[in-house]
Amino acid sequence: MTAPLLSVRNLRVEFPNRRARLVAIDDVSFEIGRGEILGLVGESGAGKSVTGAAIMGLLEPPGHMTGGEIRLDGTRIDTMPIDQLRRIRGKRIGMVFQDPLTSLNPVYRIGAQITETMRVHANISEADARARAIALLAEVGIPAPENRIDAYPHELSGGMRQRVVLALVLCTEPELIIADEPTTALDVSVQAQIIALIKALARNRGTSVMLITHDMGVIAEVADRVAVMYAGRIAEIGPVRDVLKAPQHPYARGLMGAIPSLAKKAAGHDGRLTLIPGNMPRLSAIPEGCAFNPRCGEAIDRCRAERPSLLPAATSHVACWRVTS
Amino acid sequence: MNDAPQIKPPPKAKSTLRSRLAAVWDSDLAWNFRHSPVAIAAATTTLLIFIAAFLAPWIAPQNAFDPGAVRLDDGFLKPLEVGSTGITHVFGTDSQGRDLLSAILYGTRVSLIVGFASVGFSMVLGVSLGLIAGFVGGRVDALIMRVADVQLSFPAILIALLVFGVGRGLIHPTQHERMAVIVLIIAIGLSHWAQYARTVRGATLVERNKEYVQAARVMGRTSGAIMGSHVLPNVIGPVLVIATINLALAVIEEATLSFLGVGVPPTQPSLGTLIRVGQQFLFSGERWILFFPAAALIILALAVNLLGDWLRDALNPRLK
Amino acid sequence: MIAYILKSVGQAILVLVVVAALAFSMFRFIGDPVANMAGQEASQQDRRELAERLGLNDPVPIQFARFLANAAFGEFGMSYRQGRKVSALIAERMPATVELAVLSALLATGFGTLLGVYTAIRRNSWGAHIVMGISLIGVSLPTFLIGIGLIYLFAVELKWLPSFGRGETVKLGWWTTGLLTPSGRASLIMPVLTLGFFQLTLIMRLVRAQMLETLRTDYVKFARARGLPESRIQFRHALRNTLVPVVTIAGLQLGSVIAFAIITESVFQWPGLGALFVQAVQFVDIPVMAAYLMFVAVVFVVVNLIVDLTYVLLDPRLKSSTAVVGGGK
Numbered sequence: 001m002t003a004p005l006l007s008v009r010n011l012r013v014e015f016p017n018r019r020a021r022l023v024a025i026d027d028v029s030f031e032i033g034r035g036e037i038l039g040l041v042g043e044s045g046a047g048k049s050v051t052g053a054a055i056m057g058l059l060e061p062p063g064h065m066t067g068g069e070i071r072l073d074g075t076r077i078d079t080m081p082i083d084q085l086r087r088i089r090g091k092r093i094g095m096v097f098q099d100p101l102t103s104l105n106p107v108y109r110i111g112a113q114i115t116e117t118m119r120v121h122a123n124i125s126e127a128d129a130r131a132r133a134i135a136l137l138a139e140v141g142i143p144a145p146e147n148r149i150d151a152y153p154h155e156l157s158g159g160m161r162q163r164v165v166l167a168l169v170l171c172t173e174p175e176l177i178i179a180d181e182p183t184t185a186l187d188v189s190v191q192a193q194i195i196a197l198i199k200a201l202a203r204n205r206g207t208s209v210m211l212i213t214h215d216m217g218v219i220a221e222v223a224d225r226v227a228v229m230y231a232g233r234i235a236e237i238g239p240v241r242d243v244l245k246a247p248q249h250p251y252a253r254g255l256m257g258a259i260p261s262l263a264k265k266a267a268g269h270d271g272r273l274t275l276i277p278g279n280m281p282r283l284s285a286i287p288e289g290c291a292f293n294p295r296c297g298e299a300i301d302r303c304r305a306e307r308p309s310l311l312p313a314a315t316s317h318v319a320c321w322r323v324t325s
Numbered sequence: 326m327n328d329a330p331q332i333k334p335p336p337k338a339k340s341t342l343r344s345r346l347a348a349v350w351d352s353d354l355a356w357n358f359r360h361s362p363v364a365i366a367a368a369t370t371t372l373l374i375f376i377a378a379f380l381a382p383w384i385a386p387q388n389a390f391d392p393g394a395v396r397l398d399d400g401f402l403k404p405l406e407v408g409s410t411g412i413t414h415v416f417g418t419d420s421q422g423r424d425l426l427s428a429i430l431y432g433t434r435v436s437l438i439v440g441f442a443s444v445g446f447s448m449v450l451g452v453s454l455g456l457i458a459g460f461v462g463g464r465v466d467a468l469i470m471r472v473a474d475v476q477l478s479f480p481a482i483l484i485a486l487l488v489f490g491v492g493r494g495l496i497h498p499t500q501h502e503r504m505a506v507i508v509l510i511i512a513i514g515l516s517h518w519a520q521y522a523r524t525v526r527g528a529t530l531v532e533r534n535k536e537y538v539q540a541a542r543v544m545g546r547t548s549g550a551i552m553g554s555h556v557l558p559n560v561i562g563p564v565l566v567i568a569t570i571n572l573a574l575a576v577i578e579e580a581t582l583s584f585l586g587v588g589v590p591p592t593q594p595s596l597g598t599l600i601r602v603g604q605q606f607l608f609s610g611e612r613w614i615l616f617f618p619a620a621a622l623i624i625l626a627l628a629v630n631l632l633g634d635w636l637r638d639a640l641n642p643r644l645k
Numbered sequence: 646m647i648a649y650i651l652k653s654v655g656q657a658i659l660v661l662v663v664v665a666a667l668a669f670s671m672f673r674f675i676g677d678p679v680a681n682m683a684g685q686e687a688s689q690q691d692r693r694e695l696a697e698r699l700g701l702n703d704p705v706p707i708q709f710a711r712f713l714a715n716a717a718f719g720e721f722g723m724s725y726r727q728g729r730k731v732s733a734l735i736a737e738r739m740p741a742t743v744e745l746a747v748l749s750a751l752l753a754t755g756f757g758t759l760l761g762v763y764t765a766i767r768r769n770s771w772g773a774h775i776v777m778g779i780s781l782i783g784v785s786l787p788t789f790l791i792g793i794g795l796i797y798l799f800a801v802e803l804k805w806l807p808s809f810g811r812g813e814t815v816k817l818g819w820w821t822t823g824l825l826t827p828s829g830r831a832s833l834i835m836p837v838l839t840l841g842f843f844q845l846t847l848i849m850r851l852v853r854a855q856m857l858e859t860l861r862t863d864y865v866k867f868a869r870a871r872g873l874p875e876s877r878i879q880f881r882h883a884l885r886n887t888l889v890p891v892v893t894i895a896g897l898q899l900g901s902v903i904a905f906a907i908i909t910e911s912v913f914q915w916p917g918l919g920a921l922f923v924q925a926v927q928f929v930d931i932p933v934m935a936a937y938l939m940f941v942a943v944v945f946v947v948v949n950l951i952v953d954l955t956y957v958l959l960d961p962r963l964k965s966s967t968a969v970v971g972g973g974k
Contacts (some may be wrong), residue, residue, distance in 0.1 A: 058869060058870060086873075089870055091873035092871070095870040095871075097867055097870070098865065099863055103867040103883050104864055105864040105868070107885050107889075107959070107960060108882075116877075117871045117873065120877070121872060154962045168867075172871075172872075195801055299688070465936075475663070478900070478945060479904065480896050481906070482904065483941065486907065490925070490934050491675055493929050495910070496930060573785070578745040578788045581787050581789060581908055582788075585907070585911050586923070600790070607793070607796065607797060608808075615793070623790065626787065630784065631785075
């Protein structure tokens with residue numbers, strides 16, 4: 001097997017505040033292969049978005065990496081000087097943010113924003129860039145792209161804008177796209193279209209995708225593998241079919257139990273994670289041992305004392321003493 | 326889990342005085358204060374000036390407002406010279422023989438009285454109008470906020486000058502001297518109410534739609550009672566920030582008006598009047614007559630301003 | 646867009662009418678215009694004739710209409726104190742104030758924007774901290790003290806610059822300018838600095854705050870995620886969005902330069918409208934106060950209109966009202 005496209009090893013991210021150093025990401029490791037779609041699921045605050053930001057080198061101060069390494073195609077990128085990293089951002093790793101309404105600069109035409117991005121990363125004339133921008137807009141499903149290219153963002157609907165955002169991300173032909181809740185801000189009817197579009201684009205171009213979401217239905221639809229995050233740690237990671245069908249970590253089981261049926265879930269809606277009793281701990285109060293133990297019906301003494309490592313179990317990796325010991 | 330509508334107001338801490346003090350000490354604001362040398366220095370300076378100014382009648386070497394206490398032949402004494410009354414004039418004397426330290430203490434007192442009174446006046450006016458605008462809504466709201474908008478776009482000093490001029494026009498000339506301070510307070514107060522009104526109106530609109538206020542309405546409590554018990558406690562914070570910043574503005578405004586010669590009468594000089602008088606001696610060499618009052622005003626304005634600035638940043642950390 | 650402009654103009658006219666009503670009621674109801682004009686020794690007969698001539702016996706709405714019509718031509722009657730036509734007084738003193746205010750405004754916007762951008766993007770540098778510290782003095786200190794400080798330094802100690810007046814002026818028609826003579830230019834330096842400094846610090850802090858806000862927006866984050874160079878993000882993406890709200894407030898600030906000139910003119914004995922107004926307030930010279938009020942209102946309204954129109958150029962969202970296309974939100 002060749003080296004994975006992205007490899008995250010023992011990632012640790014802290015947000016120091018005046019009372020404590022809050023650990024937002026604690027010892028997270030995973031890999032994404034070429035052309036693979038990895039889903040990252042968990043409740044809000046589980047550390048999904050922070051993981052994405054850490055890979056891009058876009059953690060917001062005071063947050064910063066305090067451990068681990070991130071490699072793209074074998075090269076470490078987390079220690080890279082900013083001007084080198086800048087050439088990787090956008091060029092080799094693209095990122096789609098949650099809210100398409102605010103992701104585009106309101107005072108510039110969308111075409112200008114696309115060609116600007118292309119020309120920063122490649123030596124290409126304005127005319128060529130424009131021609132390719134029109135082709136791209138067509139590819140992401142925008143009707144009459146040769147007219148729309150001169151539109152301002154406010155002249156487009158939310159769904160259209162997210163398509164423009166996708167075009168902006170694809171215009172440099174990145175190898176990896178990090179999509180951070182790309183559909184949460186959209187109408188339900190548009191969500192499925194955008195998800196399908198992301199899947200189709202990734203498959204056609206062989207692009208890897210890290211899809212951050214809290215919607216299990218979306219994961220079931222598009223992901224090859226899935227990582228379940230809880231309180232800054234990975235609880236379970238494995239092939240999407242196995243994790244969905246036979247989750248091993250009690251938290252993952254709780255998540256799947258929260259979805260009425262697989263058929264409904266695959267239809268795409270309302271796979272929200274709500275039915276597990278209790279709440280995820282705040283970063284300032286993560287319990288000893290397994291972070292999930294206070295909510296876990298099967299916790300044993302060891303769960304309260306010792307933190308479980310992520311160990312192989314069947315086709316997946318699971319961080320649970322009940323499963324791996 | 327708990328989806329029952331909340332009809333109780335946010336819980337009030339029923340705790341001992343001691344634990345409440347501990348909570349205050351532990352709050353973000355207090356922590357921020359303890360770790361900001363600028364805030365501590367500004368607060369200490371402000372407090373010292375306040376104490377010195379309000380104790381002026383007891384600690385000043387001379388009653389600066391009493392013409393009988395001043396000797397003309399003590400005029401233009403340099404700092405630290407001893408006058409015929411036996412007083413050591415630490416800051417020297419002015420052309421009339423008035424001890425400058427005393428004049429500054431009394432002058433600061435006048436400045437602060439005018440400042441506090443006008444801030445209080447604009448606060449009461451602004452908060453009331455804001456509450457009314459927020460609660461009554463409709464045309465009343467539109468009218469009040471429109472006036473506030475227009476006024477906010479004109480500089481306060483212009484409004485104050487106009488109100489002052491109008492006030493003088495309405496008062497009989499023989500009363501001008503006696504009424505000057507009151508007219509001044511009203512003039513400065515009227516130039517600052519709009520900001521309070523805006524803030525309070527915004528907060529009122531937010532509160533008005535909360536369930537506990539709606540519930541109180543359903544239970545038949547009057548608007549006035551609701552405003553008093555629920556809305557006011559929620560706007561105290563921002564109102565106090567505005568008041569702190571406005572105190573600095575009001576002191577400066579008073580000094581400016583007095584400097585322009587339209588403020589307090591020269592028989593009861595404020596810092597601005599003293600600077601106006603002192604400016605005449607800038608070219609003739611008796612610079613201390615200008616220097617000490619100017620320094621006092623600079624320190625006062627800077628200290629209160631720094632305090633207000635810190636308070637605003639501490640309560641709104643986003644912009645830091 | 647036409648609707649937007651019409652709305653702006655409509656609002657401008659509304660503000661003018663409201664201020665005019667204020668000025669009129671000052672003129673009509675404060676003190677007794679007849680007593681003020683006729684003087685102490687006038688007989689009852691003279692007074693009645695004067696009242697009739699001034700139209701004070703007409704119904705109030707008619708008086709207001711007449712006031713508006715006269716005001717439109719710049720006529721505000723006679724100054725109580727100086728016994729001259731208010732319009733002549735205003736015309737005589739306007740050039741001094743306008744010259745002072747325009748130069749100060751240019752200084753304040755130019756340097757204010759530059760320093761605001763600098764302190765926002767080099768937020769933690771020494772230079773930015775020093776500039777912010779000085780600006781705090783600028784907002785904290787009364788303008789007149791800054792003026793006196795400058796006089797002390799450059800006129801008393803160094804004797805480089807004149808401490809009062811306009812110096813030698815040149816007549817260009819009814820306009821007088823100090824820009825064409827060396828002494829006129831030297832006289833302008835300190836007043837312009839004094840008047841501009843406060844506005845400069847305000848605009849600088851405003852630009853800084855707005856720029857910091859803009860640098861935190863999603864589209865700036867997205868621009869970073871696309872690997873655009875930081876300088877391009879700051880100057881192309883953030884600055885233009887910063888300028889949209891800044892133009893409004895900066896515009897309003899510039900309007901207020903005219904009013905703040907009151908203080909500067911008093912410090913430097915500058916023969917402008919502000920000094921005239923302060924005298925009018927001291928002596929309750931209502932026609933002059935009313936005229937000055939109207940003058941300031943006109944300046945404000947005109948500046949506001951210009952600001953509204955600049956807005957259209959900066960923010961495309963106002964230019965078109967094209968219907969949103971496509972489905973979804």
